[in-house]
Amino acid sequence: MSTQAVLDKNIKKSSDTKLESLSRNIKKQRIVRNIICIFLCIMSLLPFYIMIINSTRPSAAIQQGLSLIPSNQFLSNVRKLIVKSAGVGTPLYKAMFNSLFISVPATFFAVYFSSMTAYGIYVYHFKLRKVAWSFILGIMMIPMQVSIIGFYKFMIQLGMNDSYIPLIIPAIAAPSTVFFMRQYMKTALPLEIVDAARIDGSGEFNTFNTVVMPLMKPAIATQAIFAFIASWNNLYTPSIILSSSTKYTLPMFVQVLRSEQFRSDYGVIYAGLLLTVLPLFVVYFALSKYIIAGVALGGVKE
Known part of the structure; x- marks a missing residue:
């Protein structure tokens, strides 16, 4: 194998390695962004969800503590x-x-x-x-x-x-x-x-x-x-x-x-x-x- 062919092979291998590394970084960043967005979405919707749940519960149950399961008192x-x-x-x-x-x-x-x-x-x-x-x-x-x-x-x-x-x-x-x-x-x-x-x-x-x-x-x-x-x-x-x-x-x-x-x-x-x-x-x-x-x-x- 000629020297030029070896050089081209090494360059291609290095380029593939960089692309794989870049792809992994993009996937990691995407996962982190999705986690953050899901967390913020949950934090934004949680007060409304608690309000809806508490509207279906009796007053005595609300005073006892938080619940995420709806009742039948709406x-x-x-x-x-x-x-x-x-x-x-x-x-x-x-x-x-x-x-x-x-x-x-x-x-x-x-x-x-x-x-x-x-x-x-x-x-x-x-x-x-x-x-x-x-x-x-x-x-x-x-x-x-x-x-x-x-x-x-x-x-x-x-x-x-x-x-x-x-x-x-x-x-x-x-x-x-x-x-x-x-x-x-x-x-x-x-x-x-x-x-x-x-x-x-x-x-x-x-x-x-x-x-x-x-x-x-x-x-x-x-x-x-x-x-x-x-x-x-x-x-x-x-x-x-x-x-x-x-x-x-x-x-x-x-x-x-x-x-x-x-x-x-x-x-x-x-x-x-x-x-x-x-x-x-x-x-x-x-x-x-x-x-x-x-x-x-x-x-x-x-």
Whole structure:
């Protein structure tokens, strides 16, 4: 065997060894990543699973300790919750309806008008464009707690205290949603499409509603989930604005579960908490397909 052949054989052997070593390292890294992801997934889902299990257990069993096996007391806990809530002033179904009555239009206003605002800042070139964008970013840094006193006084002057209007209409101003939408438009909305629609004679509102909004479905679905969850779980503002017990939202209703009437019945409390988060799961699973479709579309985009 010639020297060149021996050299080529050694090089090939060394290359195969390196490839095998690299393949083993990739497999090890993949296993470690999978283990970490599975662990984090379990840690994220465990509180929800415990809540579901405890909603099916009697109060005495919950006080004895943790269990991962469901019981058969869920319907009994729900019946107790309905009976006891009748004396609070807001039945359970009424509190859920109140939350839906606020969350659905608030989510629509937040997503639609925020998308429109982001579209205007991204597409149109006007003198105060940068100032407007800086103002929106600055508003994101101001928490609601800072302005709540002035907001409440303003609602009293308008005669809108103890009303759902202050909980729905202000959702139009959602700076974080505007920020997300504009950043998404920069990657998913070519200006050539807007120009082509204008050349075809489409009006600005028609272009936005029929051309831009369908392209924004993944971003809209994402922000709709966040907006609905924020509105559904909002306890701070409704507690200040609403004073009539018949107008209580579901988070306000759950807060009543901490009173002496419910405090000792943990099964009823967990059943109420489960009924509180169920609509959030429904909204997420209804909109998650658009998010997955958007991720898949972005993965194949050149």
